[in-house]
Amino acid sequence: GAVVSQHPSWVICKSGTSVKIECRSLDFQATTMFWYRQFPKQSLMLMATSNEGSKATYEQGVEKDKFLINHASLTLSTLTVTSAHPEDSSFYICSARDPGRGGETQYFGPGTRLLVL
Amino acid sequence: AQTVTQSQPEMSVQEAETVTLSCTYDTSESDYYLFWYKQPPSRQMILVIRQEAYKQQNATENRFSVNFQKAAKSFSLKISDSQLGDAAMYFCAYRQGNTPLVFGKGTRLSVIA
Numbered sequence: 091g092a093v094v095s096q097h098p099s100w101v102i103c104k105s106g107t108s109v110k111i112e113c114r115s116l117d118f119q120a121t122t123m124f125w126y127r128q129f130p131k132q133s134l135m136l137m138a139t140s141n142e143g144s145k146a147t148y149e150q151g152v153e154k155d156k157f158l159i160n161h162a163s164l165t166l167s168t169l170t171v172t173s174a175h176p177e178d179s180s181f182y183i184c185s186a187r188d189p190g191r192g193g194e195t196q197y198f199g200p201g202t203r204l205l206v207l
Numbered sequence: 208a209q210t211v212t213q214s215q216p217e218m219s220v221q222e223a224e225t226v227t228l229s230c231t232y233d234t235s236e237s238d239y240y241l242f243w244y245k246q247p248p249s250r251q252m253i254l255v256i257r258q259e260a261y262k263q264q265n266a267t268e269n270r271f272s273v274n275f276q277k278a279a280k281s282f283s284l285k286i287s288d289s290q291l292g293d294a295a296m297y298f299c300a301y302r303q304g305n306t307p308l309v310f311g312k313g314t315r316l317s318v319i320a
Contacts, residue, residue, distance in 0.1 A: 134310050198244075198251065
């Protein structure tokens, strides 16, 4: 299947700092990427849909100013957690569809564990 | 809004045996996709199998097969000859058009040696 990478895989930061997570489609161009958040032993919760060259679409209840999404190229989307607090600690996963493979299937990155102290 | 329901929070199966994970969904659409994803302890989401709603034939991928009942809005996953590496969280997911995936709450599968 298509390959999606995320960086970093693990990050620990102090409360009040900002953290940037990168999501890359390695072997295809993705006009749309998705950002999810997953709490322990729970399902994936969609945070936002990232569209290349335009503003992201956020799900209800997700703070746009807290979770900044930028999709500047067809292979890169970034999620910045601004002024992070301990409650932002979570597992963040990005996902993308490969239009070259019909776009039916979403491929997922390996995730980023964020711990805010 | 579309919803996906996995009624079995946990399941267990003996190694080499067969297990079936249940999934039902709610939609008014006629054309959509259904998926089963596996999430092992590494937490990497892995596609297990995919089904197009317009296809009557059930999808099969090696030891994994589905029982797709469109009228009943049911999409169960059967794992044959279970292996220790099959132990994971399994998520059923639905997608229609260009909308994002909608996930169920997941079923944790344990494989007993």
